[in-house]
Amino acid sequence: MKIGEVSDRTQIPASCIRYYEKKGLLAPAKRLASGYRDYPLEVFETLLIIKAAQRRGFSLDELRSLLPGPGNHWPSKALLLKALRAKQGQLSQQLAQLKQSQAQLGWLIHTVDRKPSAMPREAHIRQVLSQLKSKGILKVPTTKKKKEPG
16 A cells, blocks of 8 residues: 555655654555555554554654564563553653642632732732742752852
């Protein structure tokens, strides 16, 4: 099957399909006498796996070791489980960071919204910045003092 048909049926641009092949995610397609790539039906399954895995946070480099290699041999169950568990751990860490950011933004919205009407805006901004620093949300880099020669 030519690349255009694969692209049409999967809604994946031909340039991406060629890139995946170049990066070793897809087995090299056989070439027709005309020079066109001729993909087997299995390419659909592999392309769908690539797209589904990318949506779940896998990079192309991570995927390379999880897709079938030469001869359509899939990686071992142990390797697959190790990679899946590692990705799950990464996603858990990202989720925790997102929850923390969400809570901090909620606090900031509340704090900005509760500005006393009599307080000048600049004073309120300084107060909020001070609170952000004291909570460790806003970390101002410290400058290192240069050592005096001698």
